[in-house]
Amino acid sequence: YGNTVHLFERDCSVQRRFQKVIEVAPCQNISQETKEKLYSYALAITKSVNYSNAGTVEFLVDKNEGIYFIEVNPRIQVEHTITEAVTGLDLAQIQLRLAAGATLAELGLTQAQIPAPRGYAVQLRINLESMASDGSARPAGGTLTAYEPPSGAGIRVDGYGYAGYTSSPSFDSLLAKLIVQ
Numbered sequence: 001y002g003n004t005v006h007l008f009e010r011d012c013s014v015q016r017r018f019q020k021v022i023e024v025a026p027c028q029n030i031s032q033e034t035k036e037k038l039y040s041y042a043l044a045i046t047k048s049v050n051y052s053n054a055g056t057v058e059f060l061v062d063k064n065e066g067i068y069f070i071e072v073n074p075r076i077q078v079e080h081t082i083t084e085a086v087t088g089l090d091l092a093q094i095q096l097r098l099a100a101g102a103t104l105a106e107l108g109l110t111q112a113q114i115p116a117p118r119g120y121a122v123q124l125r126i127n128l129e130s131m132a133s134d135g136s137a138r139p140a141g142g143t144l145t146a147y148e149p150p151s152g153a154g155i156r157v158d159g160y161g162y163a164g165y166t167s168s169p170s171f172d173s174l175l176a177k178l179i180v181q
Contacts, residue, residue: 003104004046005111006039007083007091016137023123025082034065045072054095056080078177081158085121085181087114121181126159127173139173142166154181 011029014022027035042057049072056077058070080091089109097107104110130140147161159176167173 001103002047002050003110004043004051005104005109005114006042007087007089007114008117009035009038010079010082012079019125020079021125023079023082025086025121026117028120030061030065034061034067037067041067041069045069053098054091079123081156081177081179082121082123082181085156085179086117086119088118089114119181121179124178124180125174126161126176126178128167128175129173137173139169139171140167141169149176150178155179156181 008025009027010023010025011027012020012023014020038059038061041059045051045057046055051072051074053074054076056073056075058073060068060070062068076091076095083089084091094107094109098104127137128140128142128144129137132138144161144163144165144167146163147165149157149161151157156179157176158179159174161175167175
C-alpha cells in the first residue's frame with residue numbers, strides 16, 4: 001500500500017565460506033549516522049520497486065563506514081530471530097499477515113509504533129561438522145551420542161537434536177540456532 005518501515009539493523013560480519021555463523025543485533029561498530037543512512041537506503045530501494053512484504057536489504061559497511069549495496073532478499077532470513085529478540089515482534093507472523101493482505105497500519109507497524117531495539121541479541125549456528133585435512137569445516141555424517149540444548153531466561157533454541165539423531169554429510173550441517181538476549 002506504498003508504506004515502508006525498517007526494523008533496524010543486524011551485524012552479520014562473522015562468516016565462513018559465505019555462510020553467516022554469528023549475528024548480532026543491534027550493530028555496535030558503526031555510527032548512528034551510518035545506521036540512519038542504511039535505513040534510508042533500504043526504504044528507498046523497497047519503495048522504488050513497490051516491494052509488498054517482509055524482506056531483508058543487505059549492505060556491506062567498510063571500516064570507513066562506506067556503504068555498499070549487496071542484495072534484497074524477498075523473505076525474512078535465518079537470523080531474523082535476533083531482530084525479533086530486540087524488537088519483540090514476531091516477524092514470521094508479520095510476513096504471513098502481510099502476504100494475506102494486511103497493511104502495516106493494521107498490524108500497528110508504522111515507523112513511530114515500532115519499538116527501538118531493547119538490549120542486544122546474538123545468534124550462533126550449531127553445526128554438525130568435522131575438520132577436513134585442509135583445515136576447512138565440512139558437513140559431517142554421524143550420530144549424536146548426547147544433546148542437551150541450553151535453556152533459561154533470554155535463551156532460545158530453534159532447531160532440533162536428540163541423542164541418537166543421525167546426520168548426513170550430504171545436507172546442510174545446521175542443527176540449530178542458539179539465540180541469546
